[in-house]
Amino acid sequence: MNNFKLENIINQKLNSQTIQDFVPNGLQVEGKEEVNNIILGVTACQKLLNYALEKNADAIIVHHGFFWKKESPVIHNMKRQRLKTILCNDINLYAWHLPLDIHPSLGNNITLANILNIKPISPNFSFPFFLGNFEKPIIGEVLRSKLTQILNRNVLYYHGDHALDSIKTIALCSGSGQQFIEQAVKLGIDAFISGELSEPTIHIVREMNIHFYVAGHHATERGGIQSLGDWLNKKFNLNTHFIDIENPA
Structure with missing residues (x-):
């Protein structure tokens, strides 16, 4: 599936255009054009990104992505390494925050x-x-x-x-x-x-x-991203795999 088509499909499903948020919802970092193999997780941490790289993922879909309001725009250290992993390997990064909290069937x-x-x-x-x-x-x-x-x-x-x-x-x-x-x-x-x-x-x-x-x-916040992955698998036959990076918080 085309990477921008995937974004539009999920935006429509989650009604994300109607929800005010403090993070951009949808395709946050553009990667390769064709998406079939998708890794899903709660947060776009380095451990999840590394796992996606090992599994030759075309895309990563998370609940907590990048570019939060009031966050420093400077690309240093941890943020640099995360973006380098995605950009250098042509992986698409998608994130849906509030739309995935409140959706009436997948949230x-x-x-x-x-x-x-x-x-x-x-x-x-x-x-x-x-x-x-x-x-x-x-x-x-x-x-x-x-x-x-x-x-x-x-x-x-x-x-x-x-x-x-x-x-x-x-x-x-x-x-x-x-x-x-x-x-x-x-x-x-x-x-x-x-x-x-x-x-x-x-x-x-x-x-x-x-x-x-x-x-x-x-x-x-594990349930929504898993439900979204299951929906994409059943509806569009995309290969989706949820990874739970343990977090006690």
């Missing part, structure tokens, strides 16, 4: 919600986070154990002193989505799942009496 949020059997409250995906219900209420510690098993990592768990014993309504937002917790609380949630923890969040959890799970930025 990080919906992927995790489906694994946990959380049903959306409505088909309205206008929120930056997923909002849904468990079919049957679940005990807070049981959900922590379930997340730990599913994501294969130690999940931190906090709750307010007067939080409900069981959880019915829940919001989740992958990565650094804890910034949306107050917005979600206004919608009547019992619990919130995110990837990261910030100091003010614990006070919000305590004072708003909800359950809160810190499941890892990397761990909560």
Whole structure:
């Protein structure tokens, strides 16, 4: 498949042109014209780039790519080596950030919600986070154990002193989505799942009496890129292979 055609297909699928982001979504570094062999990963780190090179990949697709807003434009050291690996070997680098977090069928949020059997409250995906219900209420510690098993990592768990014993309504937002917790609380949630923890969040959890799970930025953002790779394989018969570069954050 032509490298620019691949970009257009994924842009259309993820509706990325309608989403404001702080990173360019799509083809970030142009490589060879024809793409068949694709390596996918969460972040375009050097270890992933080296693996793609070993596997003779035509393209790399990631959730966290390059050229973030407010990032220094100077090409030194680590950034130089990463770009050198891609450019000198004619590999295409694609990245989709927020479009891959919130997509209603392939996104990080919906992927995790489906694994946990959380049903959306409505088909309205206008929120930056997923909002849904468990079919049957679940005990807070049981959900922590379930997340730990599913994501294969130690999940931190906090709750307010007067939080409900069981959880019915829940919001989740992958990565650094804890910034949306107050917005979600206004919608009547019992619990919130995110990837990261910030100091003010614990006070919000305590004072708003909800359950809160810190499941890892990397761990909560593996699902979307894997779903995208599976979709490309099934829909267009492209050779896609997801590589999980372990990250405890």
